[in-house]
Amino acid sequence: MPVTPHPAPLAELTRQDPELAEIIHGEAARQADSLQLIAAENFVSPAVLEALGSPLANKYAEGYPGARHHGGCELVDVAERIAIDRAKALFGAEHVNVQAHSGSSAVLAAYAVLLRPGDTVLAMGLPSGGHLTHGSPANFSGRWFDFVPYGADAESGLIDYDEVRAAARAHRPKAIVCGSISYPRHIDYAAFRAIADEVGAHLIADAAHPIGLVAGGAAPNPVPYADIVCATTHKVLRGPRGGMLLCGADLADRVDRAVFPFTQGGAQMHTIAAKAVAFGEAATAAFSGYAHQVVANARVLAAALGAQGFAVTTGGTDTHLVTVDSAPLGVLGQVARGRLASAGMVLDTCALPHGDGRGLRLGTAAVTTQGMTEAEMARIAMLFSGVVRGDLDARTVREEIRGLTARFPPYAAGQRVGAPPGTPSPGTASGTANVTAR
Incomplete structure (x- = not known):
């Protein structure tokens, strides 16, 4: 399946040290075809990378x-x-x-x-x-x-x-x-x-x-x-x-x-x-819109997970963070994290206020940078819940997530990072063409 490469040519690195170049391309592929829900991570712009x-x-x-x-x-x-x-x-x-x-x-x-x-x-x-x-x-x-x-x-x-x-x-x-x-x-x-x-x-x-x-x-x-x-x-x-x-x-x-x-x-x-x-x-108006969308996405994600039976810390969120307990579903946090990883949803565990076990910590910064909005958050919550419960096959969900990230790639050809799909970015054609995953 096509995946997005590291948004830089890496031509010299590929020539001189193909082993490391392969690792970088592999990491870019991992980021591009799974959901990055780790609250501390995001996708920087091509300008920042340069x-x-x-x-x-x-x-x-x-x-x-x-x-x-x-x-x-x-x-x-x-x-x-x-x-x-x-x-x-x-x-x-x-x-x-x-x-x-x-x-x-x-x-x-x-x-x-x-x-x-x-x-x-x-x-x-x-x-x-x-x-x-x-x-x-x-x-x-x-x-x-x-x-x-x-x-x-x-x-x-x-x-x-x-x-x-x-x-x-x-x-x-x-x-x-x-x-x-x-x-x-x-x-x-x-x-x-x-x-x-x-x-x-x-x-x-x-x-x-x-x-x-x-x-x-x-x-x-x-x-x-x-x-x-x-x-x-x-x-x-x-x-x-x-x-x-x-x-x-x-x-x-x-x-x-x-x-x-x-x-x-x-x-x-x-x-x-x-x-x-x-x-x-x-400092731009576009970033302000992005920040508010991050919060809107987190609120939808928190509400949807709560409706699926997860215990949502504080009952919701004001930020990019969503912290939930999977214990009400009969699944420990560490076990849930492993199931989600196998389905292409990457996130962390964290402490819970009641001090009983580990919770799941999600963040919406990266997926919002990719252009996802409330509709995608609602679907992610459904997949999330099904995988944790064991109601959905992880391999089937993995394929759906690959399709989702293909629609919302972090670095797409002719697309500015963080802009809605299809928004052109002048002068950013270099290093953004899709390659085939090995």
């Missing part, structure tokens, strides 16, 4: 624009300034650091600015959906700081802000972290700010998941409330894999020093240029 594969990858650029430790940085300085200015305008931030290599390294830098080893930090507990950097004993955060967890209500799945306030009063943390990898509702940043102010704590917003929705005007902006906002540039934001920090002018120098030289070395200039491209794309 920036990532540009000669900027050759440039060593320790330091910041105008103050580098290497010569020849005149042009990469301009690229980084463009990325910074676009991000500041996009999120209304006084200062942005775009050098963080990942979301985790952004959080590490934020902690370096506001905390010292041994300080007490209040954050969502890992069993409730907190990230590794929110106090896991396997992570630097749990080893260096004293984390006190708060959770979500076991019955509603919602954050209990009275519980957060009570924990803050009892433990007097140096910082409070708000953010989660699986919480599907908007976070009340104003409520967290009020709690932090009451106990004299700093507020750190880990907005890795919702930041793309913020860019598109489909989620609340944490920037006016948090001392530091940590975020990724992939996920819904649809940029390259990387991180960033947003803060006020008062913390700008400290944030920059925490990234370089305290926690990182040289900046990855090809990635920073790709971030600049993504920020530019995210």
Whole structure:
């Protein structure tokens, strides 16, 4: 069956290292003919890919624009300034650091600015959906700081802000972290700010998941409330894999020093240029429409799965995230994930608010980039349910999904990434022709 290749020719790589070229083409085929429902993944535009594969990858650029430790940085300085200015305008931030290599390294830098080893930090507990950097004993955060967890209500799945306030009063943390990898509702940043102010704590917003929705005007902006906002540039934001920090002018120098030289070395200039491209794309009306469609798709998917008997965390979603429990169907989360994978639906498991087993975490960012809308979400939910229950044959569903992704390919000939099927994109014919899967 025809599948979409990696949207770059790879001619030289194929000649020089066919083994690796084959892996890349194979991964492109896997992404193209299965449903990518992992909440942290998306398809970047061909322009972002071109920036990532540009000669900027050759440039060593320790330091910041105008103050580098290497010569020849005149042009990469301009690229980084463009990325910074676009991000500041996009999120209304006084200062942005775009050098963080990942979301985790952004959080590490934020902690370096506001905390010292041994300080007490209040954050969502890992069993409730907190990230590794929110106090896991396997992570630097749990080893260096004293984390006190708060959770979500076991019955509603919602954050209990009275519980957060009570924990803050009892433990007097140096910082409070708000953010989660699986919480599907908007976070009340104003409520967290009020709690932090009451106990004299700093507020750190880990907005890795919702930041793309913020860019598109489909989620609340944490920037006016948090001392530091940590975020990724992939996920819904649809940029390259990387991180960033947003803060006020008062913390700008400290944030920059925490990234370089305290926690990182040289900046990855090809990635920073790709971030600049993504920020530019995210500032468009088209991206705003995309972000709102992501949420609309997630809401339809959540409602349809609930109608099929899954227990939907919080009863729905405000974001790209949908978290469900398959236990009411008599199927454990890990088993359900395996069945879905065999049918071409790729997703994650996650912790559940009630702490009983593993749930299924879905995201609609990637399928929305492909152009899918509410009708496709309703059909996906039917296939999803049938596979988990064992009512539908996985091989039959796999073929239907191949047909669906063929109608909505991530990188189609003459089609701009994220545009509706059939929308032409000038100058993007190279590297987008279909090939036959091996």
